[in-house]
Amino acid sequence: MTAATSEAPHITSERAPNGWAWPLLRGFRAGEAGALREVYQGHAEAIATALRRGFTFSAGGHTHRFVGYASAFELHDVLHETFVRAFAPAARARYDGIRPYAPYLQAIARNLVLRAFRSREVLFSVLPEDHPASVSDAPTPEQTVADQQVRELVRTFLAGLAPPDQELLRRRFTLGHSQRDVAEALGLGRQQVRTREDQLRRQLIRFLHQRGASAIVPTLAGLPLGAFWSLVAEAWR
């Protein structure tokens, strides 16, 4: 039997209306570095991906497509500026924690891109009225060549790695396992996996520089890379 009580049950929610934990929202509004980092980590990839893939918009009676940043450096600049604006004290104070945060960030990123609309029309192709699907997303011949070159370079790099390193990368990036899962499967510490991953990144960077990667045409950052890893996985098999 439940004891009767004269008080109404006191219901508290562990999360703010936008889905964040209350301490995160409070920390965000107070500008605490830990909270801001958590918000960045939660949203940066989606914003960066949108800036990479592009989006469509209407202007001057036409439908345009922003084809996405081919330059990683430019993408990083806009991603950085998006969060600088979003994290400014006034912007944080205005955020009520009721509306979802992702669309707010997307709007800032979009406005930053559109600000460059007039000066950078090469990034904004006009879509035919009867062709809603973007024809501009297909890789150019130049991009296709660059794609092949980067595939070959990374394939050569991977082929030269020791089998345990190949296995670590396969589990992490082909199978998409977390560092913790990879550590468990390979009998390593999570920190060891993290460190080895960093070392392999550094090795790849040095490999590119040693191979004089300047031979690659300078549009690699815009390559469509979705199918690449399966190709490499096939090569391994």
Added chain:
Amino acid sequence: MTPRRRRQLDRTIERELMGELSPRQQARLHAHLRADPPARAAYDRTVAALRVLEDRDVAATELDVVARRLFAGRAWQSAGEPVDTGPRAWWAVVVAIVAMAAVVAIVVAWPGQDLPPRAEYIAARSGSAPTSGLAIDALCGPADPHSILHPAGSAACPASGRLSFAYTISEAVRAGSLLTLFAVDDHGQVNFYAPTPDGITSVVTVAGRWQALPISIALPVNHTPGRWHIYAVTTPVPVTPADVTEAAAALTANREATTATSWTERLAGQGHISHLCATANNCHTAEIDLWIEEETP
């Protein structure tokens, strides 16, 4: 571009992507990349390869690069706009760091309760047969930045509080060598204090009495309750965050080893710090355990 300048650029891009540039170096690189399309193309190519490696539209490495730009040296809590660490604000940042160091120094050397003379303190820390000319102490207290920090000793620090450090070097240590400080918990989680991936570099040591480090750490951030092993080392040349990560991994993997030897010796030749200390004369180490305790409501 000459081959030498090309190699310099490649090396700088590598350090940027691995999180090893200070905010100032980072700002200089970005200015260069903006003004030099071939250099920018080299940066883009390197990032493209990382995307291929990770099989993602945007590599995790890129997000880390932007995070470092976003958080290094910025005071987001201020009422005005955040402080930028770019070249224009460089002197303001220096002044702020010096001011912070002064404040922490005042907090550590509180009146009427001076820290012990360094010789006694080193002996106490290192036992009867000190093996190191370096000693460190953790100081903790409430979150209020105006409150006094006390040496943690064997007591636990409150999980909601603030942490800082002090160090002293004996005559055996050459003043001006660089102090590296980091923490590892029982699960291998690493916290960087100096250097940090955000651009804080190793600390240039000063001889004499106990010195406070210009570091004030909010324990609710990245410090889970429990035991943390704090490691310090002085080296003649700078140590990078990647070197720290490497050492932390080796220490975690080798945790059961005896603590009778210095922690760099326990690395058993693994990693840059171990190699550095195997060959350098003025490499001295210290380590302490710090307990962080969750307060009961």
